[in-house]
Each structure stands twice: as C-alpha cells, then as structure tokens.
Amino acid sequence: MKKVLILGANGQIAKLVSDNLLTQNMSQRLFLRDSTRLAVKNPQKQEIFEGDALNIDQLVKAMTGIDIVYANLAGNVIQEAKNVVKAMHQNGIKRLIWISTLGIYDEVPGAYGEWNHQQLDGGYLETYAEAAKIIENSDLDFTIIRPAWLDNQDEIDYETTEKNELFKGTEVSRKSVAHLVTTLLLTPEKSIRSSLGVNKPNTDGDKPAWK
Template sequence: MSKVLILGANGKIAKLAETQLLSDTQHQLTLFLRNAKRLNVNDVSREQVVEGDATDQDALEKAMAGQDVVYANLGNQDIEKQAKTVVAAMKATGLKRLIWISTLGIYDEVPGKYGQFNHQMLDGGYLETYTAAAKVIEASGLDYTIVRPAWLSNKDIVSYETTEKGEPFKGTEVSRKSIADLVVKLINDPSMAVGHSLGVNQPNTDGDKPSWY
C-alpha cells in the first residue's frame, strides 16, 4: 500500500484514476485542489481532501508530508510555475516519485499533417508552456515519468500504446480512461518508466486529426 498525493484532483483523468485506485488497490489518497467544495469524497477511510494551490510551496509541502507518490494532473497558463513549485516542494520533503501529465507535441514529435494540426491548435501559449514545464521536470533529478496523451476523448474504453521521447508520436487520440489506467499502473509499480517521457495513443487511430474534427 502506498500513500498517493493527487494534484489537480478535480480533473477528469484524476477522477477516473481515483475511481480505479479505490476499486483496484488499497492505496491511501490525498486529493489536492484549489476548491475543496468541488469534490466529493468517495471513501472517507482512504481519502482526504486538501485545499490549496499548486503554486503555493508551503501548501504543497504540508500535503506531501508522509506521501510516497505524487501524481500531478495540473494544467493552465501557470503550468511552468506549477512544475517549479512541485519540484521544489518534493525536494524539500524528500519525495522522489512523480507522475506528470503533459501533452503531445512538446518535443515537436508529432509527424505529418497531424503534427501541423497540433501546432495550429496548440501554439500560441499552450504548447510552449507545457514544453517549458516538461523541461523543469526532466531537469529535476526526481524519479519522474512524463505522460504525453494524444487528443483526449471520453470514450469508455481502455486501449493504448506508448512511444518514447525521441520516437515519432503514433495515433491521433486516446481515451481519458486509458490515461487513468496508465497512471494507476505507474503508481502500482514505482520503478516503471522512471526517467521516461511516454507518448500515449489508442492504436489504429492514425490520421490527419482526431476523429471528432
């Protein structure tokens, strides 16, 4: 059993991971988010909610006390600042294992027309900030895994494959449920994919853009 701190616990992927962790594991969960009223606790014996901002190092350090794994499901214009603060808080508290959700395209690794589509949709403040945040994580010295999902769907399916940093990205889409499943696997096996940056896609979804465009 591990103690897991989920940052950005009200996110869609985070909620799916929380559900799977409660049903498939015995881990203790700390759910960290800016507005605690937005979240309902599903199991009071295994979960606690902490209200705080991921750019507040003191709040993060308090939440990290006694934890084993940090799963960061963060994302907005402050993502680089969040990355720097999470890294600083983990170093201050001696925590090493970090699972960091990012996005595809941060290494310009998406080929062809889909890569062009991705740039058109994400350039101008989004892709650049996620790229900067990933650089912070990679330079942190922590036992990190970066997860780079394809465009996300709400399909009720768990089907995915991964690519490594330096390899062309595959596919155009992946379900949030698939990303949650990968996160749970990473939490369950702390040695899995340490120091790796994983592109994640649903097999056989190659194309110029996701199916809903």
Template sequence: MTRVLVLGANGKIARRATQIYLDSTNDSLRLFLRRPERLQDIDNRLVEVVGGDTTDTEKLVASMKDVDTVYANLAGGNIEDQAKSVVEAMHSAGVKRLIWISTLGIYDEVPGKFGEWNNSTLGSYITTYAAAAKVIEDSDLEYTIVRPAWLTDKDEVDYETTQKGEAFKGTEVSRKSVAQLVVDITQAPDKFNRESVGVDKPGTDGDKPAWY
C-alpha cells in the same frame, strides 16, 4: 499500501484515476485542489481532500507528508511556475516519485499533417507545457512525463506508448486509458522511471482526431 498525492484532483483524468485506485488498489489518496468542495461526492476512508494552490510551495510541502508518489494533473497558463513549485516542494519533503501529465507535441514529435494541425491548434499551449516538462526533466526526481493524444471520454482502456525521441503515434486516446496508465505506474514505480511517454489508442492514425 502506497500513499498518493493527487494534484489537480478535480481534473477529468484525475477523477477517473481516483476511481480506479479505489476500485482496484488499497492505496490511500490525498486529493489536492483549489476548491475542495468539488469533491464532496467522494466518501471513502482511504481518501483525504486538501484545499490549496500548487503555487503555494509551503502548502504543497505540508500536503506531501508521508506520501510515496505525487501524481500531478495540472493545467493553466502558469504551468511552468506550478512545475517549479512541485519540484521544490518534493525536494523539501523528500518525495522522489512523480507522475506528470503533459501533452503531445512538446518535443515536436508529432509527424506529418497531424503534427502540423496539432501545432496550429494548440499554439502557445505546447510551448508552455514544454517549459514545464523541462523543469521536471532537469530535476533529480524519479519522474514519468505522460503525453496523451487528444482525449476522449470513451469507456475503454486501450493504449500504446512511445518514448521521447520516437515519432508520436495515433491521434486520440481515452481519459480512462491515461488514468489506468497512471495507476499502473503507481503500482510499479520502476515503470517508465525518468522517461517521457506518448500515449495513444492504436489504429487512430490520421491527419487529425476523428471528431474534427
């Protein structure tokens, strides 16, 4: 049984990942978020809900007790500071495995007109998330950075991956696909170890996501 700390546990991908963990594994989950009352609907003996802010490093260290894997599903303009806090806390707690959700475009890896549209639409969001990813990559943690395409709520698991240094493929991917990838990595900790992977749905190439 793997013990997983989920940071930003009320996020849409994190919610889906939590359900997949509970449906298909015997992993125990510690769900960390600022407002724990948001997860009152989860009642499972394998789940513990913890309230806190990820910039509170001491609180993070305490939440990492007996944890094997940290899955971070974080957002916000202070994402770089959150990354620094997570890395520091993991070092202090002696936890090595990290799955970090980022975004596409942080390496200017999205080609063509879609890349131009993505950069224009996301703007400084990309720069902010790139800085956070660099904090992770500069650490000695056993990390996987996940860079999803534009997200949908389709009830499907259908994805392909690209590596850092390769051109990004596709324009969209379902949150459920990303969640499944997170759970799969947890079950096989050597999978994508110290790698940054782009995630998209095959066959969704275009100048922008289909719904725009």
C-alpha cells in the same frame, strides 16, 4: 499502505485514477483549489486538501507523509512544475507522474503535427514544453505522460511511445490514460525518467476523427 498525492484532483483523468485506486491498497490525498467541488467516496482511503499548486507552502504541507505524487495540473504549469520539484525535494519524495501534452518535443509527424501546432501554439504548447524541461532537469524519478487528443470513450485501448520516437495515432480515451497512470502508481519502478506518448492504436490521420 502507500499514499499518493493527486494534484488537480478535480480533473477528469484524475477522478478516474482516484476511482481506480479505491480498490487497491493505496490511500489518496486529493489536492484541489476548491474542496467543495469534490466528495470523498471512501474516508478510509481518501482525504481532501484544499490548496493551490502556485502556493509553495501549501504544496510542501500537502506532501507531508506522501510516497508518490501524481500531477494533473493546468494553468501556470511552468511555475507549478518549479513548485512541485521544490516541494518534493523538501519532503524527500522522488517519484512523480506528470501529465503533459503531445507535441512538446515537436515529435508529432506529418499533417497531424502541423494541425496540432495550429491548435496548441501561442502559449499552451510552449508552456507545457518548458514545464517538462523543468521536470526532466530535476533529479526526480519522473514519468511524463503525453496523451493524444482526449475523448470520453468507455474503453481502455492504448499504446505508448518513448521521447525519442515519433508520436503515433491522433486520439486516446481519458479512461486509457487513467489506466496507465494507475498502473504506474501501483508499479512505481516502471518507466522511471521516461516520457511516454499515449495513443489509441490505428488512429493515424490528419487530426482526430471527431474533430
């Protein structure tokens, strides 16, 4: 049974992915800063590791015996990206799924792109762009995922675009992003060294409908 390390395991998408994997032949190590915030649902498939992705020693230890890393991190993502790459190298792990955000390549067109810059410029977009560069400049087998603006619709309905394509749509459900992550964890040979934009089809506009 392969084992995935879920970094930022208390995140909304990460918890959906974790639930998805409970029905699959894969075990999970759930990494988060405060272990009291998360409960194990299946002790045979899940274990909790309390740690901080800014602490390289904790990260290296957490990756012992891991086959694939899924990072759902926030905060100081530049240093976290550096630490993830370093820890994976030290443990001989190659496959990484990294959650980023739309707009890191200035790939969002038109009025929506302008609106997205207004919302995310000033530290957020810039740091996620730099973190993505760190991942892309590594020799890891990465997939970067760039979701549109997220909602909690109970649906799986999405399409993807590649790095060199204009971003489509304005929104997507967390459940859809979790489905994509789960698919990549179960078929890790797919989308290697790719950066995927993720959106719900037919949601083009100047901003998400709910904004």
